[in-house]
Amino acid sequence: MARAASPGKANAVSETFWVAVIDDDEAFREALCELLHALDFPCRPFANGTAFLDSPDRGVFGCILADLRMPRLGGMELQEALTSRGIPAPVVIMTSHISAHARAQAMAGGALAVLLKPISERELLPLLKIAQARAVSCATPRSAEDESPC
């Protein structure tokens, strides 16, 4: 499986576009990784936002798919933490239920999108393409020193 490899050792400025899947439900995060794998996106699963932030590889991901509600650091809090640490990777919030207000909040917080579970390939693929395009543009001239989000 793709996630068996260590993303940290992958080509630092991204021929490899890594996707992080952060969800407290094991069956779901494994399933989403399998789908990403089938779509040729290497993936790494994390059980919650804190586990992701604690990972030394946290900076290498081109896109982060995070569940809205998790026991330790949900998707929106993670988004905040990433912004404050200057990690520019786009975050897609996933949830099985969300109010219009919370959705607006998530988008205002800088989320790339809010996706309702179950996640369909049809919705996911275009978002991954956008994230990939950003990653490429970030990898070129302005690169990591640039403060603005890519």
Next chain:
Amino acid sequence: MLMQGHMGEPEEVDELRAIAARNAQLIHYMPTALWQVDSRGAGQAFAELRAHGVSDIARHLDEHPELIEHAKDIVLVNDANLAAVELFRGKSTADLIRPVRYLFAGTPGMARRVMTAHFEGRRSYVEEAKILRFDGAVREVIFSVTYPIPGELQDTTFITIEDVTDRRRTEEQLRRLQADYSHAARISTLGELATSIAHEVKQPLSAIITNAEASLRWLDREPANVPKLAQLTTRISESAHRANEIIQRIRSMATKHEPERALINIADVIAEALLFVRHDVETRSISLSTKIAPGLPQVPGDRILLQQIFVNLLVNAIQAIIPLAIERRRISIDVRQINDGWLSIRVEDSGPGIPAEAMS
């Protein structure tokens, strides 16, 4: 009411007669339906049976049911009051002054029991029975018989009958209301848990759909990755089982059911109850500690009812501590054995507690 004894001086006799008359009036108008029965016939028959060596009257009557039928015809009602007339829907007392057979028409087997108690020298006999009114209506009653004992009037038995049909009906309605209420209460608890449950069911469903989409991707490839497809199909099946299990639990909790006592493992019951509130506990950052002493004995109880109790306690606890700051939200469950066969189960939350006036 019962008078006997030797009569003394004429003035005394007059006085006693006056008392008797007053008592008769009282009895006549008292609200309890009362019958005065001349049981001399029964008394004689009992004496004869004893002379013939009968001691087990119940058995004897079983062998000679004709004696009971005979008694119903020879034992006579002497008097009955207005309430008795009203109860049986008679026109006057005269309608009720006849052999006792009509008193037993609603519950024919009762005559044998009334006779047995009399023969055995008991003071009284009470039975919940049915009577057949003269207008054909069947009523539920409490049928009480007071037998004469030596020293009193040897030949008079008193019967009182209380109509409890309406009371029984009210009780029955009340019982049904209570059952409906606890059903409704359970459903509304479930209502509060709906989001949590929807989440629990949706997780495995999401996993199933995503695994199926991944499978379709792999199937598109040439050649198809069979080991991968086998792995994904296994996961789909596992998640489907999980969803099914959750639904099963909800159903067993939501349906009305008669309590079933069985030996249960309390740790399992608590684990199942926690499943219902897990989502709430996690998303509200509540610290929940469960201390279950090892090697607890199984205890008799109804698994589902107990589970409902725990879910209710936990839902209440969660609601009580939501207003608190995150670091102060605590629920603890503590189960231990206190002595032979008794378990102590504590569910404690860090909420403000129940105000004293609400405890009463």
